[in-house]
Every structure is written in C-alpha cells, then in structure tokens.
Amino acid sequence: MSLDSFLLFFEALGVIAFALSGIIEAARKQFDLVGVVMIGAIAAFGGGTLRDVLLDRRPFFWVEQEAWVWALIVAGLSLPFFFRARHIEFTEKAMMVPDAFGLGIFAAGGTHIALVTGQSPMIAVLMGVITAVVGGILRDVMVNEVPRAFHDHQPYAVIAFAGGWLVVLLSYLQTPEYVDVLVAAIAMVAVRLVAVRFGLKLSPWRLF
Amino acid sequence: MSLDSFLLFFEALGVIAFALSGIIEAARKQFDLVGVVMIGAIAAFGGGTLRDVLLDRRPFFWVEQEAWVWALIVAGLSLPFFFRARHIEFTEKAMMVPDAFGLGIFAAGGTHIALVTGQSPMIAVLMGVITAVVGGILRDVMVNEVPRAFHDHQPYAVIAFAGGWLVVLLSYLQTPEYVDVLVAAIAMVAVRLVAVRFGLKLSPWRLF
Amino acid sequence: MSLDSFLLFFEALGVIAFALSGIIEAARKQFDLVGVVMIGAIAAFGGGTLRDVLLDRRPFFWVEQEAWVWALIVAGLSLPFFFRARHIEFTEKAMMVPDAFGLGIFAAGGTHIALVTGQSPMIAVLMGVITAVVGGILRDVMVNEVPRAFHDHQPYAVIAFAGGWLVVLLSYLQTPEYVDVLVAAIAMVAVRLVAVRFGLKLSPWRLF
Numbered sequence: 001m002s003l004d005s006f007l008l009f010f011e012a013l014g015v016i017a018f019a020l021s022g023i024i025e026a027a028r029k030q031f032d033l034v035g036v037v038m039i040g041a042i043a044a045f046g047g048g049t050l051r052d053v054l055l056d057r058r059p060f061f062w063v064e065q066e067a068w069v070w071a072l073i074v075a076g077l078s079l080p081f082f083f084r085a086r087h088i089e090f091t092e093k094a095m096m097v098p099d100a101f102g103l104g105i106f107a108a109g110g111t112h113i114a115l116v117t118g119q120s121p122m123i124a125v126l127m128g129v130i131t132a133v134v135g136g137i138l139r140d141v142m143v144n145e146v147p148r149a150f151h152d153h154q155p156y157a158v159i160a161f162a163g164g165w166l167v168v169l170l171s172y173l174q175t176p177e178y179v180d181v182l183v184a185a186i187a188m189v190a191v192r193l194v195a196v197r198f199g200l201k202l203s204p205w206r207l208f
Numbered sequence: 209m210s211l212d213s214f215l216l217f218f219e220a221l222g223v224i225a226f227a228l229s230g231i232i233e234a235a236r237k238q239f240d241l242v243g244v245v246m247i248g249a250i251a252a253f254g255g256g257t258l259r260d261v262l263l264d265r266r267p268f269f270w271v272e273q274e275a276w277v278w279a280l281i282v283a284g285l286s287l288p289f290f291f292r293a294r295h296i297e298f299t300e301k302a303m304m305v306p307d308a309f310g311l312g313i314f315a316a317g318g319t320h321i322a323l324v325t326g327q328s329p330m331i332a333v334l335m336g337v338i339t340a341v342v343g344g345i346l347r348d349v350m351v352n353e354v355p356r357a358f359h360d361h362q363p364y365a366v367i368a369f370a371g372g373w374l375v376v377l378l379s380y381l382q383t384p385e386y387v388d389v390l391v392a393a394i395a396m397v398a399v400r401l402v403a404v405r406f407g408l409k410l411s412p413w414r415l416f
Numbered sequence: 417m418s419l420d421s422f423l424l425f426f427e428a429l430g431v432i433a434f435a436l437s438g439i440i441e442a443a444r445k446q447f448d449l450v451g452v453v454m455i456g457a458i459a460a461f462g463g464g465t466l467r468d469v470l471l472d473r474r475p476f477f478w479v480e481q482e483a484w485v486w487a488l489i490v491a492g493l494s495l496p497f498f499f500r501a502r503h504i505e506f507t508e509k510a511m512m513v514p515d516a517f518g519l520g521i522f523a524a525g526g527t528h529i530a531l532v533t534g535q536s537p538m539i540a541v542l543m544g545v546i547t548a549v550v551g552g553i554l555r556d557v558m559v560n561e562v563p564r565a566f567h568d569h570q571p572y573a574v575i576a577f578a579g580g581w582l583v584v585l586l587s588y589l590q591t592p593e594y595v596d597v598l599v600a601a602i603a604m605v606a607v608r609l610v611a612v613r614f615g616l617k618l619s620p621w622r623l624f
Contacts, residue, residue: 026358029354029359031358031359032358032359032361032409032410033410034357034358034363034364034365034366034369034410035357035358035359035365038341038357038358038365039358049262053261053469054465054476054479056474058264060262063262063327063331066328066330066331069330069331069334070330119479120482122482122485122486123479123482123485126485133454137558141349141557141558142345142349142354142355142358143354143358144352144353144354144560145560146445146558146559146560147558149450149451149454150442150447150448150450150451150454150455150558150559151445151447151448151451153448155450156450157450157451157454158450161450201448202448202449202450234566237562237567239566239567240566240567240569240617240618241618242565242566242571242572242573242574242577242618243565243566243567243573246549246565246566246573247566257470261469266472268470271470271535271539274536274538274539277538277539277542278538349557350553350557350562350563350566351562351566352560352561352562
C-alpha cells in the first residue's frame with residue numbers, strides 16, 4: 001500500500017470514529033435524524049476543517065472526496081436499525097471508544113500533515129491537537145455541554161499533545177512515514193482507553 | 209433587473225430576515241442594545257461568512273458592502289421604538305417567521321453561489337445548508353441554548369437540503385438563474401412555515 | 417523603540433491579559449491543567465485568529481512566533497504555585513482586570529492592523545471589535561455560559577467600537593502611529609475599569 005493511500009485509509013478511520021461519537025452523543029440527547037447526522041458531521045469534519053483553514057490548505061478533504069458526505073448520510077439513515085436490532089445502548093461509555101480511536105488517529109495524522117507542509121515541530125503538534133480535539137469540542141458545545149476535553153479531568157488533549165511529539169520524534173529517527181503515524185496513533189488510543197477504563201484523573205488546576 | 213442586482217437584493221432579504229431573528233432572540237433574553245446588535249449580526253452574517261471561508265471567497269459580502277453593517281446598527285437602534293409603539297411581543301413564534309424566510313433565501317442563494325464557483329452538486333447543496341443553518345446555530349449557541357436546527361424535531365436543515373437539490377435540478381433544466389433561486393426559496397419558506405404552523409415533527413433518531 | 421517592536425510588545429500585553437482572564441475563568445470552573453491552558457489559549461488567540469482569517473492574513477502571529485505557545489504552557493504550569501503562594505482568589509472580579517486590559521489593547525491593535533491593510537474605517541473598527549471580543553466570547557461559550565459581552569449589561573463591545581473610531585480619528589490627525597494605538601487603548605481600559613468599578617449599566621434592549 002502506498003503512503004498516500006495508507007494516509008487516506010487512516011484518515012477514513014478517524015472520520016468514521018468521530019462521526020460515530022457524534023451520532024451516539026446526539027442520539028443520547030434525543031435529537032432527530034437530521035440533528036444526528038449534523039452532529040456526526042461536525043464531530044467528524046470540525047477538527048480537520050479548522051486545521052486546514054489555519055494552514056490555508058484548500059480544498060478541504062471532504063470537498064475533494066465528497067464520498068465522505070454520502071457515507072455519513074447513509075450511516076445516519078441506517079445505523080438506527082442496526083443499533084435497535086442489536087439492542088445497543090447509547091451510553092456515555094459507548095461514546096468513549098470511537099472517541100478514543102478518533103483522538104489517536106486525528107492527532108497523529110494532523111501532526112504528520114502539518115510537518116509535511118513545513119510547519120515547525122511545536123506548531124505541527126498543535127495542529128495535531130486541534131485536529132483531534134476541535135471536532136469533539138464542537139460536538140459538546142452543540143449539545144450544550146461543557147466540552148469533555150476541558151472538563152472531565154481525564155487525560156485527553158494532553159495525550160494528543162504527547163502523541164504529537166512522538167510523531168515528531170519518530171520522523172527525526174527517519175522511520176518510514178506510515179510507521180510514525182501508526183505507532184503514535186496506536187500508543188495514543190491505548191493510553192486513552194486505559195485512562196478511561198481505570199478512571200485516571202488529572203487534578204483540578206488549583207490543587208495542582 | 210439584472211441577475212447580479214437580483215441576487216444582491218435577494219441576499220439582502222436573507223440578511224434582514226436572519227438579523228431580525230437574532231434581534232428578537234436576544235431581546236427575549238433581555239440582552240442590552242449592544243448584545244442585540246451583535247447577535248443580529250452573528251445570525252445574519254455567520255452562515256455566509258463560513259461559506260465564504262470554506263470556498264475561499266474574499267472579500268466577504270459584508271466587507272465589500274459595508275452599508276449592511278451601518279443598516280444593522282441603525283436597525284438595532286430604531287427597532288425598539290417601533291416594537292414598543294406597536295406592542296409587538298418577542299415570542300418564540302415571532303422569531304420563527306423571519307427565520308423561515310432567512311432559511312429559504314440563504315439555502316437557495318448559497319447553493320447557487322457554490323454551483324457558480326464550480327463545486328459539485330453535493331458540495332453546493334451542503335454549502336447552501338451551511339449558509340442557511342450556521343447563522344441560526346451560532347445565534348442559539350450564543351444565547352446558551354441547544355441549537356433549534358438540531359433539537360426542535362421540526363424539519364429545518366432537511367428543508368435546506370431538499371431545497372438545495374431543487375436548485376441543482378432547476379439549473380440542469382436550464383431555467384434562468386434567478387428563477388432557480390426564487391422558486392426554490394419560495395418552496396422552502398412555504399414548507400418551513402407550514403411545518404411550524406402545523407407542528408410537523410421529525411421523530412427522534414432512536415425511534416426512527 | 418521602532419513601531420514594529422512597539423506593536424509586537426503591545427500585542428504581547430494583550431495576549432497575556434486575555435490568557436490570564438481565560439486561566440482564571442477555567443480555574444474558577446475547576447478545570448484541570450490542560451483545560452486551563454486550552455481556555456487560556458482560546459481567550460488569548462481566538463480574536464486575533466478570527467481577524468486574520470477574515471482579512472486572509474497568514475501566517476497567524478502565534479504560528480510566526482511560537483514563543484507565545486511555549487510561554488502559555490509555562491504560565492499554565494507555574495501560575496498555580498504563584499496564586500497559591502499569594503492566596504489570590506479566583507473571583508469574577510479578579511478576571512475583570514486583565515480582561516479590561518485585553519479589551520483595550522486588542523481593539524486598538526486590531527483596528528490599527530486592519531487600517532494598515534487598507535480596510536475602510538468601518539470595517540477596520542469592526543475588525544478591532546472582533547479582535548477584542550471574540551476571544552472572550554469563545555472563552556465564555558467553552559465554559560457553557562452566556563458570553564458576558566452580550567449579557568452583563570455593562571459596556572464592553574461598545575467601548576471597543578468607540579475606541580476603534582478614536583484610532584481612526586487619530587490616524588486622520590497624522591499622529592505617530594504608536595500614539596494612536598496607545599492613547600486609544602489607554603482610554604478604553606480606563607473607561608472599562610470605571611464601568612466595572614461603578615457598575616455602569618446599559619439598559620436591556622426592550623426598555624431602551
């Protein structure tokens with residue numbers, strides 16, 4: 001598999017993961033079908049779009065490959081039947097798993113894209129953080145909750161930040177590019193899932 | 209009337225409609241004069257500005273024709289006297305009427321603009337939806353409510369979506385451009401007003 | 417001191433002031449360290465970034481001088497110790513002081529930047545208002561509150577608006593550029609602090 005098609009496939013996974021997190025979140029809030037699809041779209045495309053606006057990259061990936069948009073609409077229309085058939089509950093926990101995958105994939109991919117376009121390491125890492133967290137922040141703002149990324153006291157953005165530096169480090173070590181991205185993403189997803197599973201907490205700032 | 213001046217006049221109607229919806233919403237929340245003008249501006253210019261950022265069109269229409277900005281300030285200053293003199297109440301229903309007009313006008317106009325700049329039909333329709341719903345979403349987020357577009361279970365974004373495809377269809381049929389836009393806009397406003405009047409509902413997603 | 421280095425130093429003060437306002441706000445809400453740093457960053461960089469997106473200026477100042485990002489992280493890590501050692505309380509009032517400085521500095525600086533890039537006076541003044549208020553609006557939206565700029569009935573955006581016109585006026589009078597900016601900023605900070613101190617209120621719109 002070429003690097004380009006690897007990255008495309010990889011970004012696809014992130015889009016799917018975040019779209020799923022948005023769909024679950026909106027369904028929990030009893031939104032209607034249109035609201036569910038829109039929250040899914042915002043969660044999936046929000047971070048990457050802001051990154052591309054900040055880096056002045058055009059056209060956006062979802063404009064270039066509009067298949068994403070069709071896929072999202074089909075998912076929004078078909079998933080309810082699937083979820084109902086399987087008696088899957090829309091719990092906050094159910095949302096956490098795709099969210100963790102989206103976090104790792106988008107942070108690694110976003111950092112990589114920014115490095116390739118010639119940004120300095122610090123800015124590239126920040127772009128990775130933005131790619132990874134902005135979709136989720138917008139998703140939470142839209143359902144009128146304080147964004148989890150700021151508030152739930154579990155490591156989230158900090159994982160994207162550390163993982164981004166891992167991408168930078170691996171790229172200095174001249175590892176093949178898809179290895180950089182893949183290793184960092186897997187590490188981030190693993191750390192996030194462990195943190196959620198065992199309830200690891202960051203202390204509130206004033207007690208820090 | 210030339211096509212360009214028609215489109216300008218048409219966009220003007222949409223700006224006025226959404227500005228009015230924002231002004232009513234902010235007045236209902238007891239905002240001060242400045243807050244009312246700012247929410248009006250966000251509702252009126254938010255959707256078109258995001259569309260232009262996404263399509264990379266500069267300068268924005270409100271930068272090119274700053275008369276809009278002056279008009280909005282004058283409206284914010286003078287409307288209170290008008291409303292008080294007429295004993296018009298700021299009810300949620302009062303907000304729905306200009307909102308419906310803004311929806312139809314911006315969805316049709318936004319789709320048209322994106323088609324003209326060479327976007328594919330699906331992306332053009334999405335740009336129409338974004339133009340039409342983002343102003344209202346920002347308006348509702350700013351007053352700390354869950355955006356009605358996601359949550360009130362009445363068809364809103366889906367009308368913009370279907371109406372956008374009507375613009376696309378009419379443009380394939382080689383109708384004069386202002387007919388495309390006008391017919392689609394009128395259809396959308398009518399459907400929205402009927403939906404609000406008779407309380408048509410979309411079912412929540414999980415019961416879908 | 418040259419004009420450029422004056423403006424850089426001046427913008428630095430605004431970034432620090434707004435970052436501090438965001439840090440205090442997030443600490444009041446018991447956010448964790450990462451949330452505090454992120455809210456600080458959003459408050460500090462949000463307004464200037466939107467202004468630059470609207471004016472199509474690239475790269476953003478925080479991309480060009482990434483020292484800002486490092487400084488913010490260090491501040492987020494070290495300030496808790498400082499605040500605890502001094503027994504400084506995170507009250508809403510404590511937040512108001514840096515917020516007032518950020519308001520004056522960013523409104524004057526943003527108006528100046530837009531004038532230099534050739535915008536008309538009205539658009540330049542609006543860009544100053546956007547630079548000054550958007551960071552604070554995003555900060556408040558992120559902690560799930562109605563933005564103070566709209567709602568607290570104290571003059572805020574209107575000070576940025578009037579102060580922007582003062583910059584325009586002074587620039588017509590051919591005063592040296594840093595005098596324009598400095599005089600207008602000092603005037604705005606003073607008016608805002610007086611308004612907060614003595615509880616000056618704008619009346620709600622419907623009683624206007």
